[in-house]
Amino acid sequence: MADMTMTEKILAGHSDREAIRPGDIVVTKVDTVVPLDMNFYDSMWAEPSKVFDPDRIVVIFDHVVPAPNRGVGEALERGRAFAKKMGISRLHDVGPDQGICHQLIADVPYAMPGEMLVCVDSHTCSGGALNCAARGIGAPELIYVMAKGFTWFQVGETVRYELSGSLRSHVTAKDLFLHLADRYGAHVGQNMEFGGSALPGLTMDQRRTLTTMCAEVSAEFAMFEPDEVLERHLRERGRSMDGGVLPDPDAVYAEVRSIELASVEPMVGLPGSVVHNTVGVSSAAGTPINRAFIGSCANGTVADLREAAAVLTGRRVSPEVTLFITPGSQAIYQQAVHEGIIATLADAGAVVTVSSCGMCAGFQNSLGPTDVCIASSTRNFAGRMGHPDAQIYLGSSGTVAASAVAGAIADVREFA
Amino acid sequence: MEITGRVWCFGDDVNTDLIQPMHTVFKPVEEQHRYVFEANRPGWVNLVEPGDVIVAGRNFGTGSSRPAAKLLVDLRIGALVCDSINWLFFRNCVNFALPALSCHGVARMFAEGQTARIDVGTGSVQNLETGSRVSGQPWTAELLDILRAGGLLEQLARDGLLVGRGTDE
Numbered sequence: 342m343a344d345m346t347m348t349e350k351i352l353a354g355h356s357d358r359e360a361i362r363p364g365d366i367v368v369t370k371v372d373t374v375v376p377l378d379m380n381f382y383d384s385m386w387a388e389p390s391k392v393f394d395p396d397r398i399v400v401i402f403d404h405v406v407p408a409p410n411r412g413v414g415e416a417l418e419r420g421r422a423f424a425k426k427m428g429i430s431r432l433h434d435v436g437p438d439q440g441i442c443h444q445l446i447a448d449v450p451y452a453m454p455g456e457m458l459v460c461v462d463s464h465t466c467s468g469g470a471l472n473c474a475a476r477g478i479g480a481p482e483l484i485y486v487m488a489k490g491f492t493w494f495q496v497g498e499t500v501r502y503e504l505s506g507s508l509r510s511h512v513t514a515k516d517l518f519l520h521l522a523d524r525y526g527a528h529v530g531q532n533m534e535f536g537g538s539a540l541p542g543l544t545m546d547q548r549r550t551l552t553t554m555c556a557e558v559s560a561e562f563a564m565f566e567p568d569e570v571l572e573r574h575l576r577e578r579g580r581s582m583d584g585g586v587l588p589d590p591d592a593v594y595a596e597v598r599s600i601e602l603a604s605v606e607p608m609v610g611l612p613g614s615v616v617h618n619t620v621g622v623s624s625a626a627g628t629p630i631n632r633a634f635i636g637s638c639a640n641g642t643v644a645d646l647r648e649a650a651a652v653l654t655g656r657r658v659s660p661e662v663t664l665f666i667t668p669g670s671q672a673i674y675q676q677a678v679h680e681g682i683i684a685t686l687a688d689a690g691a692v693v694t695v696s697s698c699g700m701c702a703g704f705q706n707s708l709g710p711t712d713v714c715i716a717s718s719t720r721n722f723a724g725r726m727g728h729p730d731a732q733i734y735l736g737s738s739g740t741v742a743a744s745a746v747a748g749a750i751a752d753v754r755e756f757a
Numbered sequence: 758m759e760i761t762g763r764v765w766c767f768g769d770d771v772n773t774d775l776i777q778p779m780h781t782v783f784k785p786v787e788e789q790h791r792y793v794f795e796a797n798r799p800g801w802v803n804l805v806e807p808g809d810v811i812v813a814g815r816n817f818g819t820g821s822s823r824p825a826a827k828l829l830v831d832l833r834i835g836a837l838v839c840d841s842i843n844w845l846f847f848r849n850c851v852n853f854a855l856p857a858l859s860c861h862g863v864a865r866m867f868a869e870g871q872t873a874r875i876d877v878g879t880g881s882v883q884n885l886e887t888g889s890r891v892s893g894q895p896w897t898a899e900l901l902d903i904l905r906a907g908g909l910l911e912q913l914a915r916d917g918l919l920v921g922r923g924t925d926e
């Protein structure tokens with residue numbers, strides 16, 4: 342058969358089937374399984390007596406680290422003991438290798454072209470930036486896959502995005518995503534695949550912002566075509582793109598949508614959800630804010646810290662605002678130290694924290710009922726970052742930095 | 758794997774808040790059962806009997822990832838057949854061992870109180886009173902194995918692959 346999308350080809354390849362169609366249920370081998378700190382919490386843990394392959398498991402402590410209390414401390418201890426007992430050598434413990442799972446999955450990398458990866462976090466579709474079929478699954482399922490090495494998926498139909506042109510300055514992949522979320526809304530039961538003439542101009546970080554955010558429109562799998570940009574990323578890490586998968590020329594899509602990147606402007610996600618709920622920054626500008634956050638698996642990259650530093654150089658965070666900045670990994674933090682970025686951010690009055698999920702899910706600096714926050718993180722459901730009455734706006738890291746200086750939602754282009 | 762049971766009919770878009778209202782999520786499990794469908798079908802939990810079948814319309818189980826499917830298992834529902842089942846909810850059905858099928862057209866094939874015969878292995882649904890049939894996506898052998906074991910973790914336990922659980926499980 343030669344009419345499958347990238348996702349369908351990877352699922353078919355992992356289930357030893359010639360062809361699969363939307364609606365099919367397939368049992369697939371899994372190449373990489375990523376348990377997180379949360380899996381080892383007392384309420385979620387069930388200990389398998391064996392794992393299918395210790396070299397295909399990566400344990401990452403990222404959500405609530407360093408352990409803020411005794412319960413988490415005990416969970417991390419349980420995770421370390423389990424890894425040791427099973428002979429799992431790839432453990433990202435608190436320390437210099439620490440980082441948010443999806444950042445490490447892309448940076449090390451653990452997601453590989455043409456492979457399948459599962460993790461307990463819902464933003465696992467992030468790994469699709471590396472042409473990997475990556476998907477979030479539930480905690481009991483993760484235990485199951487660790488023991489058995491396979492799981493099952495219902496095959497969704499695919500929406501293809503043809504990207505052309507290039508993003509204008511101060512417009513980011515986050516803005517592009519917010520633009521798509523407003524225009525096309527939810528993608529329940531659908532895969533999102535990205536290709537087109539714009540690809541050479543999109544960095545790995547930008548691609549990952551996009552694939553990570555696809556969880557916010559309920560996509561199943563999100564995936565980029567493999568190309569020279571990915572090839573270079575892998576080569577620099579001693580890996581190859583051999584398993585990469587392109588769509589068949591006559592692949593069947595639910596819809597093909599063309600996006601001209603130059604038409605995208607800085608966007609702001611309004612509180613609640615991004616689905617049909619984002620606006621151009623001019624419509625939200627002036628809304629007072631008192632909390633700001635740059636970070637998460639979508640936007641804690643060096644590029645994000647640079648964007649923030651460009652805005653904050655020679656400026657001060659408004660005295661009314663707390664700006665938290667959390668690098669996606671300790672490696673990113675270190676790079677930012679060497680580039681002098683951390684000094685710029687701290688001099689401007691930002692609080693730079695150790696890498697973790699941090700404020701993204703309210704694990705740090707939780708919002709109170711009257712707080713109004715703008716964040717470059719992933720999700721703005723009510724209660725996501727603390728109190729359900731707090732208001733959460735989403736924007737690019739540049740937009741967040743500009744808003745932190747202004748004390749109100751601001752257009753980053755005016756801070757250039 | 759065949760199931761035969763008395764039918765209860767529900768409409769479209771039955772969401773996880775109707776199955777498991779948010780205010781009950783943190784109550785003890787035995788108490789949670791009492792609130793299933795309290796908003797759309799008050800009193801139903803007292804009428805439903807083990808082995809009964811739920812027939813519903815489109816997008817059953819839309820909403821959150823909370824383990825609402827488990828409550829239907831705990832109420833000993835025999836099977837769930839709908840015009841369509843929300844994807845995440847279907848995943849939970851399989852993983853908690855609730856026989857469930859999406860079959861387009863099934864909702865209008867039944868009246869309440871009729872008897873349904875369902876085979877998730879072949880994907881077929883039959884109305885034993887009218888004789889009409891419809892079929893959906895059959896479960897694979899691996900999914901059926903999870904169902905027979907009583908769920909994912911139970912299957913691991915059965916296979917001797919589970920040594921212990923967190924105290925809350």
Ligand code: SF4
Nearest residue numbers: 637638698701702719
């Ligand atoms: S940063 Fe936020 S979205 Fe990303 S993995 Fe952590 S909690 Fe999930």
